[in-house]
Amino acid sequence: MKNVPKSNFQSTVYSVVASIPRGSVATYGQIAELAGRPGAARAVGTCMRNNKDTHTVPCHRVVASNGTLAGYAYGDGLSTKKKLLQKEGVSFKTNGTTVDLKANQWQPKRSR
DNA sequence: CGACTGACCTCGC
DNA sequence: GGCGAGGCCAGTC
Incomplete structure (x- = not known):
């Protein structure tokens, strides 16, 4: 059944990504x-x-820090990701x- | 348990 | 502004 979070970190990451509103995108960083682990952008990508x-978990709403589509392991890859966005x-x-x-870019708290 | 990889980010040239 | 190398975190083999 769906994804089964093995670690708390993964669960947190999924919650955050799932919290991204439609029509907005967030960076891995x-x-x-x-997720509580600043600098663990790679770990996010791993999850x-x-x-x-x-x-x-709309991972297609997650992009690189510069806004470029990092990657997508489903559909046609970045092509599908771009289309979805x-x-x-x-x-x-x-x-x-x-x-x-x-x-x-998604702004969780309207700060900075 | 140990080591490598990976959908990243930042600095330097 | 574009290309290259290094470093950090978690997961998987």
């Missing part, structure tokens, strides 16, 4: 920080790769592989 529930109302740059963070 931001998720890692919200996402093992993620089995793309519907419960566009369907949710996320704006993309001219290259077509970068998200407009200043317009779609």
Whole structure:
């Protein structure tokens, strides 16, 4: 059944990613920080790769710090990821592989 | 239990 | 502004 969190960290990461509102995107570093482990962006990516529930954990809403689509282990990869984001109302740059963070980056608390 | 990898991030040239 | 190397965290083999 769906994904079965083995570690607390993974569970936290899933909760954060699942908390991202539709039409917004968050960076790995931001998720890692919200998960309680700032700087563990790689660990977040590791968990996402093992993620089995793309519907419960919209990993496609997670992008790199610069807004570029890091990766996607489902569908056609980044192509599907980009398509999903566009369907949710996320704006993309001219290259077509970068998200407009200043317009779609998720802000959990409205700070900084 | 030990070591390598990986959907990253930041600094340097 | 683009390319390259190093470092940090967690997971999997």
